[in-house]
Amino acid sequence: MSMSGSDFGAPCDDPxxxxxxxxDRILKDxxxxxxxxETKSSWKVLIMDKFTVRIMAYACKMAxxxxxxxxxxxxxxxxxxxxxxxxxIYFLQPLKENVIMLLSDMSGRCPLYRKAYIFFSSPxxxxxxxxxxxxxxxxxxxxxxxxxxxxxxxxxxxxxxxDHDMAFTDLYSAQHNSKKFNDTISTMATxxxxxxxxxxxxxxxxxxxPKGTDPxxxxxxxxxxxxxxxxxxxxxxxxxxxxxxxxxKETCELLIVDRPIDQIAPVIHEWTYDAMCHDLLxxxxxxxxxxxxxxxxxxxxxxxxxxxxxxLWVELRHIHIADASERLYDKMNNFVSKNKAAQLHxxxxxxxxxxxxxxxxxxxxxxxxxxxxxxxxxxIAGKINKFIREYGLRDIGQVxxxxxxxxxxxxxxxxxxxxxxDMSPENKLRLLIIxxxxxxxxFEGDKGEKLMQLAKLPHDExxxxxxxxxxxxxxxxxxxxxxxxxxxxxxxxxxxxxRTERQDGDETWALSRFFPLIEAFD
Numbered sequence: 001m002s003m004s005g006s007d008f009g010a011p012c013d014d015p016x017x018x019x020x021x022x023x024d025r026i027l028k029d030x031x032x033x034x035x036x037x038e039t040k041s042s043w044k045v046l047i048m049d050k051f052t053v054r055i056m057a058y059a060c061k062m063a064x065x066x067x068x069x070x071x072x073x074x075x076x077x078x079x080x081x082x083x084x085x086x087x088x089i090y091f092l093q094p095l096k097e098n099v100i101m102l103l104s105d106m107s108g109r110c111p112l113y114r115k116a117y118i119f120f121s122s123p124x125x126x127x128x129x130x131x132x133x134x135x136x137x138x139x140x141x142x143x144x145x146x147x148x149x150x151x152x153x154x155x156x157x158x159x160x161x162x163d164h165d166m167a168f169t170d171l172y173s174a175q176h177n178s179k180k181f182n183d184t185i186s187t188m189a190t191x192x193x194x195x196x197x198x199x200x201x202x203x204x205x206x207x208x209x210p211k212g213t214d215p216x217x218x219x220x221x222x223x224x225x226x227x228x229x230x231x232x233x234x235x236x237x238x239x240x241x242x243x244x245x246x247x248x249k250e251t252c253e254l255l256i257v258d259r260p261i262d263q264i265a266p267v268i269h270e271w272t273y274d275a276m277c278h279d280l281l282x283x284x285x286x287x288x289x290x291x292x293x294x295x296x297x298x299x300x301x302x303x304x305x306x307x308x309x310x311x312l313w314v315e316l317r318h319i320h321i322a323d324a325s326e327r328l329y330d331k332m333n334n335f336v337s338k339n340k341a342a343q344l345h346x347x348x349x350x351x352x353x354x355x356x357x358x359x360x361x362x363x364x365x366x367x368x369x370x371x372x373x374x375x376x377x378x379x380i381a382g383k384i385n386k387f388i389r390e391y392g393l394r395d396i397g398q399v400x401x402x403x404x405x406x407x408x409x410x411x412x413x414x415x416x417x418x419x420x421x422d423m424s425p426e427n428k429l430r431l432l433i434i435x436x437x438x439x440x441x442x443f444e445g446d447k448g449e450k451l452m453q454l455a456k457l458p459h460d461e462x463x464x465x466x467x468x469x470x471x472x473x474x475x476x477x478x479x480x481x482x483x484x485x486x487x488x489x490x491x492x493x494x495x496x497x498x499r500t501e502r503q504d505g506d507e508t509w510a511l512s513r514f515f516p517l518i519e520a521f522d
Contacts, residue, residue, distance in 0.1 A: 031070060045070070273324040
């Protein structure tokens with residue numbers, strides 16, 4: 001019996017996806033710096049700092065690093081054994097503390113390694129270059145010193161992050177810190193620019209225009225997209241003269257927007273498989289921890305990475321949880337119907353459980369990995385659907401989406417707060433934040449306090465709602481100027497709504513009306 005790729009999903013090998021680009025640059029440009037030269041020893045030591053090791057982890061598997069000739073991976077700031085007969089590759093951020101450690105390794109009469117091939121993740125300041133050049137004992141031991149321009153995390157096929165978890169606070173906090181603000185803008189711009197260095201694309205940079213026209217009176221946070229766009233443009237423009245074969249004319253568009261254009265998206269319950277996993281399950285980044293039952297012994301704890309190497313995850317992540325559940329059970333039933341051995345382990349032709357699938361794995365080891373993946377996702381989908389029922393999320397989600405599309409108001413919010421006494425504090429707060437975004441006037445004076453009392457939420461939770469004004473200005477009801485982005489998707493619509501229905505929207509599944517506003521931009 002053979003199984004087709006459609007039964008278990010098929011991996012994507014598109015070379016233009018972020019992770020493939022990063023992996024190829026690391027394996028070819030960084031880990032084989034002397035590939036055109038004959039060397040006595042092909043094995044090398046790879047030394048990284050805490051940041052670059054994460055760049056590497058997102059892009060490459062350990063087996064790929066080893067296959068590229070790396071025998072040992074080391075932490076720059078941990079004590080290391082001298083290996084004077086081996087060459088070392090340093091992949092570091094261009095920071096003074098990193099350069100100091102590098103020189104400490106390679107200077108003096110007894111360097112740790114024979115030669116150092118040095119790669120910086122982003123452009124190195126001139127003062128640090130001078131600092132390296134001033135150590136005469138190190139210069140002959142440097143095999144290469146280059147700027148990789150690779151300082152972002154390729155989190156999946158089409159997405160990357162600059163690793164600024166506190167950017168929202170640094171850029172929009174009422175307690176403004178100019179140095180932190182400027183440093184965050186600068187670092188974000190540098191890391192965004194390195195993605196275009198890796199893609200070999202020269203972007204036309206567009207951004208959300210500030211609401212105010214006078215820079216002296218416009219709040220600093222309203223200038224974030226403009227300043228970030230300017231900083232990115234300044235860096236990318238220099239690539240034309242510093243990076244070989246970099247385009248001299250614009251080849252793509254970069255659109256820079258910020259949270260004020262869509263405050264609802266991170267708060268509302270989104271019903272795709274990916275969103276539900278991160279919303280309802282205990283996950284550490286992309287790592288999911290679960291238990292597997294063992295006959296006659298304690299359950300075994302396992303970890304699974306929900307990432308692009310898992311073809312089922314790639315297929316399911318962006319579709320509605322109901323659609324994902326149906327597809328999973330169709331795949332399982334299709335597999336069993338094609339395999340007699342699998343049928344023997346099913347329960348008299350009835351519904352197949354995850355325990356049945358575990359027996360199938362033991363009976364059909366040649367399909368072990370594929371069936372294990374299928375079992376994992378069936379368990380995940382089952383757990384998500386269980387939480388949806390237990391938390392009453394369908395009713396909550398209906399009110400959320402009705403608010404967003406102008407089909408609900410105070411009556412519906414008050415009704416669900418009164419009827420669902422077991423609603424979690426987090427879900428109550430999320431609902432009230434959406435209500436405040438769509439109906440800001442309902443939170444003026446003591447109106448907001450009364451709603452918080454009805455929801456039985458502590459007084460300090462009101463701060464989360466009051467903080468919304470820092471995103472949209474002091475007057476949340478003020479219309480945006482012509483040509484700018486508006487919190488209301490259709491300012492001419494009579495009913496209070498933050499979205500209009502998509503003309504080509506597919507509403508096969510309930511609660512699939514909502515969409516992040518960024519999807520509406522052409």
